[in-house]
Amino acid sequence: MIRVRKLHxxxxxxxxxxxxxxxxxxxxxxxILGRSGCGKSVLLKHFVGxxxxxxxxxxxxxxxxxxxxxxxxxxxxxKVGILFQSGALFDxxxxxxxxxxxxxxxxxxxPAVIEEKVAEALExxxxxxxxxxxxxxxxxxxxxxxxxxRTIVSxxxxxxxxxxxxxxxxxxxxxxNHLIRRLQKRLxxxxxxxxxxxxxxxxxxxxxxxxxxxxxxxxxxxxxxRHSRDPVLQNFIEGRSGDSD
Amino acid sequence: MLRFLGRSVLSLLQYLxxxxxxxxxxxxxxxxxxxxxxxxxxxxxxxxFRSQLVVIVTGAFTGAVFAxxxxxxxxxxxxxxxxxxxxxxxxxxxxxxxxxGLMVAGxxxxxxxxxxxxxxVTEQIDALRALGVHPxxxxxxxxxxxxxxxxxxxxxxxxxxxALAGYLIGTKVLGISEAYYLxxxxxxxxxxxxxxxxxxxxxxxxxxxxxxxxQGLNAKEGAVGVGRAPTEAVVIxxxxxxxxxxxxxxxxxxxxPAGV
Numbered sequence: 118m119i120r121v122r123k124l125h126x127x128x129x130x131x132x133x134x135x136x137x138x139x140x141x142x143x144x145x146x147x148x149i150l151g152r153s154g155c156g157k158s159v160l161l162k163h164f165v166g167x168x169x170x171x172x173x174x175x176x177x178x179x180x181x182x183x184x185x186x187x188x189x190x191x192x193x194x195x196k197v198g199i200l201f202q203s204g205a206l207f208d209x210x211x212x213x214x215x216x217x218x219x220x221x222x223x224x225x226x227x228p229a230v231i232e233e234k235v236a237e238a239l240e241x242x243x244x245x246x247x248x249x250x251x252x253x254x255x256x257x258x259x260x261x262x263x264x265x266x267r268t269i270v271s272x273x274x275x276x277x278x279x280x281x282x283x284x285x286x287x288x289x290x291x292x293x294n295h296l297i298r299r300l301q302k303r304l305x306x307x308x309x310x311x312x313x314x315x316x317x318x319x320x321x322x323x324x325x326x327x328x329x330x331x332x333x334x335x336x337x338x339x340x341x342x343r344h345s346r347d348p349v350l351q352n353f354i355e356g357r358s359g360d361s362d
Numbered sequence: 363m364l365r366f367l368g369r370s371v372l373s374l375l376q377y378l379x380x381x382x383x384x385x386x387x388x389x390x391x392x393x394x395x396x397x398x399x400x401x402x403x404x405x406x407x408x409x410x411f412r413s414q415l416v417v418i419v420t421g422a423f424t425g426a427v428f429a430x431x432x433x434x435x436x437x438x439x440x441x442x443x444x445x446x447x448x449x450x451x452x453x454x455x456x457x458x459x460x461x462x463g464l465m466v467a468g469x470x471x472x473x474x475x476x477x478x479x480x481x482x483v484t485e486q487i488d489a490l491r492a493l494g495v496h497p498x499x500x501x502x503x504x505x506x507x508x509x510x511x512x513x514x515x516x517x518x519x520x521x522x523x524x525a526l527a528g529y530l531i532g533t534k535v536l537g538i539s540e541a542y543y544l545x546x547x548x549x550x551x552x553x554x555x556x557x558x559x560x561x562x563x564x565x566x567x568x569x570x571x572x573x574x575x576x577q578g579l580n581a582k583e584g585a586v587g588v589g590r591a592p593t594e595a596v597v598i599x600x601x602x603x604x605x606x607x608x609x610x611x612x613x614x615x616x617x618x619p620a621g622v
Contacts, residue, residue, distance in 0.1 A: 167488055191494035205489035219493045
């Protein structure tokens with residue numbers, strides 16, 4: 118579904134990605150793990166053309182999107198949806214209008230059909246009946262759910278999750294993890310989850326990629342990661358900084 | 363010193379280049395992308411309708427005070443009857459368009475830069491792109507259309523109210539003969555002056571809307587970045603209006619020469 122080859126990205130004077138090679142297979146859930154600031158979200162944004170690589174290739178469904186102009190990326194973005202870290206809801210619209218936005222932009226005009234699809238998307242994220250609320254009246258977890266409903270309402274083939282549980286309490290995080298898994302089963306989508314939350318990784322992943330110093334340091338199953346003896350991976354899994362008091 | 367000068371010139375050229383790219387992209391979108399009429403109507407109310415009060419008050423008080431000051435000077439040499447012509451011609455050819463431009467840059471330019479800047483740093487613009495919507499089609503085009511339609515009307519209101527206020531102050535308060543006032547005003551003010559005012563209004567609309575949208579779209583992360591965008595939009599917009607007005611006055615004077 119998605120494949121990157123020799124991907125390099127420099128932001129300002131910092132080389133964030135230093136030659137990433139990764140393939141996301143159709144129907145799988147791949148979790149990209151790594152420490153804060155290691156370039157996980159930067160990598161994820163390349164998958165949907167929100168960032169252009171300094172060098173390297175990004176293939177979505179066999180098409181190299183790395184050099185596509187913005188206007189031609191529209192059809193790629195119909196296949197690949199993204200849930201942003203903050204939800205990125207349009208604050209001038211209520212929940213229902215936010216979710217209806219991609220449908221209206223796709224040319225759907227029938228209010229009854231739009232209403233039905235919005236209600237169905239909200240039901241999938243356990244927020245049935247919340248159409249009239251404004252984004253400023255939603256909690257962090259609800260914003261992410263509404264963002265997810267907006268992403269899935271147009272039924273993309275692949276969903277990218279950017280830090281879906283960051284900033285949420287443990288119960289809300291667990292609920293989002295279950296939601297990701299449930300959506301995968303219900304919609305049979307390919308998913309890429311960027312996180313530094315081990316619980317999310319173990320709960321949702323078919324495969325885990327660990328990003329370290331701009332490269333893919335580890336790629337394997339959750340079990341392989343859990344049983345790895347590599348000190349870098351062990352420190353990350355167990356949350357050890359190596360500092361002493 | 364030379365390095366500083368070179369760097370300043372380069373950054374000015376880069377800035378003008380970015381504005382030109384934004385202008386080109388917008389022109390292309392105006393022709394090829396679907397127009398969002400609902401957003402256009404909303405912007406028309408926001409930037410046009412709601413700017414009327416500030417523009418009318420500015421125009422009226424400027425016209426009134428200008429008439430008074432002109433009278434105080436002209437009265438000493440017995441030329442009170444020329445006040446109407448001086449006020450009307452100045453309002454139409456210079457003061458009306460410039461003051462409207464500055465007021466709109468302050469009110470509308472700041473709002474555009476702040477709104478788009480906030481959308482930028484809260485990932486709402488990325489969300490638009492991710493949903494397959496080009497930010498220029500959705501955010502810039504409706505604002506450009508709304509301001510280009512509103513600005514000439516706002517300029518006309520400012521000039522008209524300025525001339526009317528000058529007439530009322532001149533004739534009802536300062537005692538200039540109504541017949542003389544109107545005669546000189548109508549003799550020296552013609553269609554060419556109205557055309558000049560509207561042309562300048564259109565040019566200033568382009569300056570304000572593109573400078574503001576550019577500042578918003580390029581807002582830097584964080585509260586400082588969002589705060590800086592409207593401030594810079596107002597400062598750059600206002601300076602651009604004053605500088606461009608100088609050159610425009612000479613250029614338009616060739617097309618619409620002043621005089622009887």
